[in-house]
Amino acid sequence: MKYTLQFRIWHWLNAIIVLGLLGTVFLRKTFLSWRTNSEILMTKLAEINIEITSEQAKVLAKAIRAGMWEWHIILGYALAFLIIYRIYLFFMDKSEQESFSSLTLHKKGVKISYYIVYVTLFFMAVSGLAIHFYKELELTKDFVGSLKEIHELVYNVILYFVPLHIIGVIVAETRDEKGLVSTMINGEK
Numbered sequence: 413m414k415y416t417l418q419f420r421i422w423h424w425l426n427a428i429i430v431l432g433l434l435g436t437v438f439l440r441k442t443f444l445s446w447r448t449n450s451e452i453l454m455t456k457l458a459e460i461n462i463e464i465t466s467e468q469a470k471v472l473a474k475a476i477r478a479g480m481w482e483w484h485i486i487l488g489y490a491l492a493f494l495i496i497y498r499i500y501l502f503f504m505d506k507s508e509q510e511s512f513s514s515l516t517l518h519k520k521g522v523k524i525s526y527y528i529v530y531v532t533l534f535f536m537a538v539s540g541l542a543i544h545f546y547k548e549l550e551l552t553k554d555f556v557g558s559l560k561e562i563h564e565l566v567y568n569v570i571l572y573f574v575p576l577h578i579i580g581v582i583v584a585e586t587r588d589e590k591g592l593v594s595t596m597i598n599g600e601k
């Protein structure tokens with residue numbers, strides 16, 4: 413068995429949750445962006461002779477976004493649990509992975525990219541939880557502000573990894589690693 417059932421379940425749950433988190437970020441930056449929507453609200457209300465200030469429009473636009481963004485936090489908790497589970501698997505899992513030194517240069521690169529992603533996911537979970545619980549943790553506004561900026565900056569690692577990973581897997585599957593994706597589904601070599 414190349415990948416145990418536990419490991420495969422971890423991989424696919426992780427994939428769904430990370431894609432979901434990226435989805436919430438996408439919505440926040442596009443269709444549910446408060447900047448865009450507050451302007452739409454102001455223009456459309458003006459057309460029916462209701463004047464609101466940009467400050468009021470901002471409050472409304474943010475209220476529309478809020479229900480969606482709750483999912484960033486819900487999926488965020490799920491990610492935090494999955495990371496804990498991945499650490500457990502690191503020590504306990506019986507998947508038969510080849511030793512690092514036996515890998516080709518290319519596969520070493522792929523492995524290293526996974527390590528980078530694990531460290532990144534870990535950072536995203538810790539920083540995300542810290543931003544969310546800043547009051548309980550008694551963090552200063554300045555510190556939370558910087559943490560948010562770093563959380564948003566480091567997010568780019570995930571943003572680039574996900575499409576590269578999916579394209580990489582498809583390319584490998586069609587070339588010299590036939591059955592790579594089914595291995596991550598059925599676990600067999």
Ligand code: HEM
Binds near residue numbers: 530581
């Ligand atoms: C939805 C399409 C996806 C497919 C078809 C897919 C497929 C695969 C396959 C076949 C592998 C094993 C590759 C190898 O042996 O090098 C793998 C590994 C991995 N995938 Fe995905 N994946 C997908 C999405 C994701 C997403 C969204 C993430 C989010 C971060 C992710 C994270 C990982 C990680 C971290 C590994 C390395 C596991 C390890 O060996 O420790 N995958 N994936």
Ligand code: HEM
Binds near residue numbers: 487541560563
């Ligand atoms: C793959 C993992 C994650 C990614 C890619 C991600 C991405 C992002 C991005 C891009 C932003 C900035 C949004 C913007 O201002 O336009 C953000 C904000 C935030 N994230 Fe995450 N995040 C992840 C995980 C988490 C986790 C685990 C939590 C904790 C539960 C979390 C909580 C937050 C919070 C509280 C904010 C600040 C929102 C605000 O300013 O009101 N994130 N995230």
